Amino acid sequence: MKTTMPAERDMQQEATATGRDTRTAVLTRSVRANVPLRKIFVQANAGGDSRHGPLKDFVTGRDLRGLKAYLLIVAACSNGENGWSTTHDSAVWARLMDIHMTADDQSARTGAWRALLRLRERKLIDCCRSGTMITVTLMREDGSGRPYDRPDGKTEENRYLQIPAAFWTTGRDESLDLPSLALFLVVAREKNWSAFPAEKAPEWYGWSADTHERGLKKLIALGLVERREHYIKAPLAPLGFTKTHQYKRTAIMQPRRPRKKTASAGR
Incomplete structure (x- = not known):
């Protein structure tokens, strides 16, 4: 042998x-x-x-x-x-x-x-x-x-x-679990700096609020998504405003722009 x-x-x-x-x-x-x-x-x-x-x-x-x-x-x-x-x-x-x-x-x-x-x-x-x-x-x-x-x-x-x-x-795909991969697609679907409230996840996407939150947290931890605070005027709220979070893909996960074609020499 x-x-x-x-x-x-x-x-x-x-x-x-x-x-x-x-x-x-x-x-x-x-x-x-x-x-x-x-x-x-x-x-x-x-x-x-x-x-x-x-x-x-x-x-x-x-x-x-x-x-x-x-x-x-x-x-x-x-x-x-x-x-x-x-x-x-x-x-x-x-x-x-x-x-x-x-x-x-x-x-x-x-x-x-x-x-x-x-x-x-x-x-x-x-x-x-x-x-x-x-x-x-x-x-x-x-x-x-x-x-x-x-x-x-x-x-x-x-x-x-x-x-x-x-x-x-x-x-980047190798480090994602199921919630974070799903939320990567969710964030990619929308415009930069969109809100993704967890309480809407069952209605909008069909999974739990907990799955939704875990996916977003992991994306942030991995540097694939960034988050910012966003304030909305709310006259009837105790502070006069409410705070939400907005998300977008980080630069490395943004779609690549096509290279511009250069004119041929002599033209």
Whole structure:
């Protein structure tokens, strides 16, 4: 039986791609500085029976792995080069989700496929496999099962938030738990310096006030979101005003501005 020497094992480990390496490669291949995500994934538009978006089911179902996988799929597929689809070996999918860190090869492959099936059940993607290869096709972010198309921002249904590629390439995603990742998307959905009252969370988003507060606190602690006090005139309040908090993403998590094209020499 052939054995691997310690030095050879060290060389193999050093040369093996990490989850972050793999996520960076996916983003580099899709040539995205920012990843668009329809706002209705986080919160439905006003006027319907409920304001809850598909994000609610990830939070209440405690599916952090599925949520991270879905955001990466949007990043990988939304450039449209392959018909809103992407194909990888199941081991690559497992590494994209960091499952390989806590499971052997076969268990990691199985875990990745199960995570993708949960997304298919939510009608956010379609997926199929052939041997060890898995193809995933993006669907509308509202969970309707309709085919995906790139949001253009021209209508209420097509308004979108943007997640900078640096969210993944600098490893910011790795430090977030489910409440903080959900609240990152909530803050990204709105204008800078918006208020996110915890008591409105059950009505607006579908999760508890406690989950809401924990998510915001962790984002602030990690330096991904900043907070400021905001005072509102209130003639009937004892002090004549009330105090609220407003939030915005810090600079590193703001969408990247496209580089301006320079004129060609001689023109």
